[in-house]
Amino acid sequence: MIRFAPAFAIAVLIGPVAFGLAATFLPAFGYLPTLGGASLNLEAWRQLLATPGLAGSALVPLAAGLITALASLATVCGFVAGWSHLRAFQALQHLLSPLLAVPHAAAALGLAFLLAPSGWLMRLVSPELTGFLRPPDWLIIHDSSGLTMMIGLYAKELPFLFLVTLAALPQARPGPHAAITASLGYGRIAGFIHGVWPLVYPQIRLAVFAVIAFASSTVEVAILLGPTNPAPLAARLAVWMNDPDLAMRFKASAGAVLQLGVTLCALLIWIAGERLAGRIAAVLRLSGRRFARDFAPRLAAAGAVLLAGAAVFSGLFLLALWSLAGPWRFPDAFPQSLTLATWSHHAAGLGWPFAVTLGVGLASTLIAVALTLACLEHEARSGRSGGRALSLLYVPLIVPQAAFVFGLQLFFLVSPLDLSFAALTLAHLVFVLPYVFLSLGDPWRAFDARYAQLALAMGASPARVFWRVRAPILLRPILVAAAVGFAVSIGQYLPTLLIGAGRWPTLTTEAVALASGGDRRVIGVYAFVQLALPFAGFFLATLLPAIIHSGRRDMQAAG
Amino acid sequence: MTARDDGLRLDRVSIRLGPKSLVELDAAIAPGEVLTVMGASGSGKSTLLAFIAGFLGPRFSASGRVFLDGREITAQPANRRRVGLLFQDPLLFPHMSVGGNLLFAIAPGKAGERRGRAEAALAEAGLEGFFDRDPATLSGGQKARASLVRVLLSDPRALLLDEPFSKLDAQLKQQIRQFVFDCARERGLPVLLVTHDPQDAEAAGGRIVRLD
Numbered sequence: 001m002i003r004f005a006p007a008f009a010i011a012v013l014i015g016p017v018a019f020g021l022a023a024t025f026l027p028a029f030g031y032l033p034t035l036g037g038a039s040l041n042l043e044a045w046r047q048l049l050a051t052p053g054l055a056g057s058a059l060v061p062l063a064a065g066l067i068t069a070l071a072s073l074a075t076v077c078g079f080v081a082g083w084s085h086l087r088a089f090q091a092l093q094h095l096l097s098p099l100l101a102v103p104h105a106a107a108a109l110g111l112a113f114l115l116a117p118s119g120w121l122m123r124l125v126s127p128e129l130t131g132f133l134r135p136p137d138w139l140i141i142h143d144s145s146g147l148t149m150m151i152g153l154y155a156k157e158l159p160f161l162f163l164v165t166l167a168a169l170p171q172a173r174p175g176p177h178a179a180i181t182a183s184l185g186y187g188r189i190a191g192f193i194h195g196v197w198p199l200v201y202p203q204i205r206l207a208v209f210a211v212i213a214f215a216s217s218t219v220e221v222a223i224l225l226g227p228t229n230p231a232p233l234a235a236r237l238a239v240w241m242n243d244p245d246l247a248m249r250f251k252a253s254a255g256a257v258l259q260l261g262v263t264l265c266a267l268l269i270w271i272a273g274e275r276l277a278g279r280i281a282a283v284l285r286l287s288g289r290r291f292a293r294d295f296a297p298r299l300a301a302a303g304a305v306l307l308a309g310a311a312v313f314s315g316l317f318l319l320a321l322w323s324l325a326g327p328w329r330f331p332d333a334f335p336q337s338l339t340l341a342t343w344s345h346h347a348a349g350l351g352w353p354f355a356v357t358l359g360v361g362l363a364s365t366l367i368a369v370a371l372t373l374a375c376l377e378h379e380a381r382s383g384r385s386g387g388r389a390l391s392l393l394y395v396p397l398i399v400p401q402a403a404f405v406f407g408l409q410l411f412f413l414v415s416p417l418d419l420s421f422a423a424l425t426l427a428h429l430v431f432v433l434p435y436v437f438l439s440l441g442d443p444w445r446a447f448d449a450r451y452a453q454l455a456l457a458m459g460a461s462p463a464r465v466f467w468r469v470r471a472p473i474l475l476r477p478i479l480v481a482a483a484v485g486f487a488v489s490i491g492q493y494l495p496t497l498l499i500g501a502g503r504w505p506t507l508t509t510e511a512v513a514l515a516s517g518g519d520r521r522v523i524g525v526y527a528f529v530q531l532a533l534p535f536a537g538f539f540l541a542t543l544l545p546a547i548i549h550s551g552r553r554d555m556q557a558a559g
Numbered sequence: 560m561t562a563r564d565d566g567l568r569l570d571r572v573s574i575r576l577g578p579k580s581l582v583e584l585d586a587a588i589a590p591g592e593v594l595t596v597m598g599a600s601g602s603g604k605s606t607l608l609a610f611i612a613g614f615l616g617p618r619f620s621a622s623g624r625v626f627l628d629g630r631e632i633t634a635q636p637a638n639r640r641r642v643g644l645l646f647q648d649p650l651l652f653p654h655m656s657v658g659g660n661l662l663f664a665i666a667p668g669k670a671g672e673r674r675g676r677a678e679a680a681l682a683e684a685g686l687e688g689f690f691d692r693d694p695a696t697l698s699g700g701q702k703a704r705a706s707l708v709r710v711l712l713s714d715p716r717a718l719l720l721d722e723p724f725s726k727l728d729a730q731l732k733q734q735i736r737q738f739v740f741d742c743a744r745e746r747g748l749p750v751l752l753v754t755h756d757p758q759d760a761e762a763a764g765g766r767i768v769r770l771d
């Protein structure tokens with residue numbers, strides 16, 4: 001059975017993307033027989049190009065993708081180069097990892113509570129410093145340049161790139177390199193960029209591409225923080241795709257193809273930028289300049305990391321605070337009283353989205369973990385590594401969701417069976433599987449193969465070796481990978497919206513929908529639960545192995 | 560099956576990595592005998608053991624046949640070969656108690672009998688009362704002995720030793736060596752020892768083959 005696992009996993013990763021893209025491209029050029037489109041034409045493109053504000057809708061996400069990726073990558077590079085020699089650096093790693101579990105929607109909502117003209121920052125300094133007794137009429141959230149959206153994306157992608165970089169770092173042996181470059185008189189950052197970065201960057205390159213793709217095509221962050229007139233393309237697509245007028249589907253498909261083009265364009269510009277950066281680095285190497293005085297950029301990188309972390313954490317705190325707030329007038333920094341009224345009011349309404357979120361999350365995570373384990377176990381038994389097939393994991397993370405999930409929706413709409421829950425689970429699985437695989441792959445391969453060889457030599461069957469030796473010893477990384485997958489599922493907005501077609505609302509789709517209403521207490525309740533679920537997953541992933549392996553000292557220390 | 564067939568026989572075994580020949584060996588090891596294969600690290604000693612035990616990676620190509628007590632095991636799955644392994648690390652399963660480690664090795668049967676065998680084997684190795692202990696709490700020498708007890712309880716028909724003494728300090732090394740070779744001789748097990756330490760070879764007292 002497990003012989004077929006790799007092929008099946010590839011089908012899960014590539015199949016929906018391929019079908020979805022096909023079902024997006026064909027209607028974009030007029031072909032959709034069920035809606036009477038039987039011939040190829042450019043009518044959809046004519047409609048799309050006639051849409052007011054289209055240029056702005058396309059250019060803001062293009063800029064957001066590139067700027068967010070560049071800023072977060074530069075921060076990570078400067079921060080790791082400047083501070084990874086300190087012991088406190090390790091502690092920070094543990095502090096930032098939970099941020100990975102925060103759904104984009106919850107982080108964006110928290111940020112809005114922090115930065116809005118009536119937000120917490122303004123309350124902290126009003127009226128003492130500003131004199132404001134009413135929130136000023138400033139456009140901070142939804143600003144037309146997309147700056148707040150980029151700040152939100154930056155704060156959320158930073159911990160992701162940071163953790164990916166940390167995982168790649170040991171192979172580049174930063175310690176000895178730093179010692180050599182420092183003894184030659186190079187500053188920490190220059191030494192790192194010349195000595196270590198060329199070995200690290202190729203390993204994290206696909207993750208950077210994923211950041212560019214996400215930032216240039218995000219729907220929920222664009223809805224919550226992005227400009228509104230015109231809105232970023234992906235946010236407009238979500239509206240068109242949900243339009244009851246079925247004729248809009250042709251235009252929406254053309255828009256989805258354009259979105260693919262925007263993201264592709266951002267990636268191509270990035271790749272050109274990589275070449276340029278390589279040239280510049282080569283010139284600097286030849287020049288022999290040391291850049292020994294780099295304390296200012298090191299400090300800036302540390303400041304940016306701390307600021308981003310503080311912003312996200314305080315945003316999350318504000319979600320909780322608003323959900324419990326009694327009366328809370330504008331310039332007050334804190335509510336007059338705390339109450340459970342909002343919670344008890346909305347408890348009944350929370351039930352169904354909560355159940356759907358949990359159900360889809362558990363189902364997709366369970367399948368993803370089983371599939372990943374089957375692939376890795378096959379790899380271990382056959383002694384052959386996945387090799388280049390592994391880069392396929394990034395396909396669903398780099399092709400923008402808006403470009404193929406819409407087509408996928410059409411695909412399920414025309415299928416005669418009501419498979420909506422299964423379809424929704426499959427749509428989540430496409431995004432859950434890569435993260436589970438990426439999370440579990442390294443600890444699995446780091447497992448000492450001699451344990452399994454000993455067990456086999458003692459006469460244990462391969463299945464027994466898996467269940468009694470490999471899986472229990474790797475219980476913790478397996479559960480952590482499951483928690484990562486669960487968090488990814490909970491965070492999914494667009495696939496849930498489109499494939500669930502309103503019948504399967506999750507905490508994420510509800511929280512985003514509530515955001516336009518502007519009732520911060522209710523938003524706080526939904527966003528807080530959306531946030532609490534993935535944390536509960538990570539909590540269990542830490543707690544269970546500690547209980548199951550209690551009294552086994554080497555299992556407590558082991559990763 | 561004649562007595563002549565007993566033991567471990569390597570019939571013109573040759574292992575290659577691409578164009579490079581790593582090991583060429585033709586040898587028979589009688590029950591209770593120790594054959595020592597010596598070579599520097601990277602000379603393919605461990606690859607030879609992987610081939611005999613059934614773990615040779617797909618990068619390697621091998622020819623030749625392996626017989627154990629007259630039956631050919633060359634193509635058998637690793638878990639049917641009945642070839643016991645000892646590595647330089649004791650590799651007690653960290654998530655099981657010492658007793659759990661031993662029970663894992665013992666063939667299926669009545670729970671009470673299996674436990675009895677495990678307890679008796681522990682006592683024989685000077686580890687009486689260690690059944691419920693966490694392996695992490697054992698000393699280096701105790702771990703090494705528990706590891707040997709475990710492999711013997713799986714009733715192997717031959718022992719393959721991969722530098723099993725190299726991480727022990729001098730005094731312990733002598734003691735554990737003696738213990739391993741005595742146990743193997745007592746049970747009439749053919750032993751293939753790979754090492755780079757001449758003292759190991761000397762203590763084994765058998766024939767020595769050098770790989771270069």
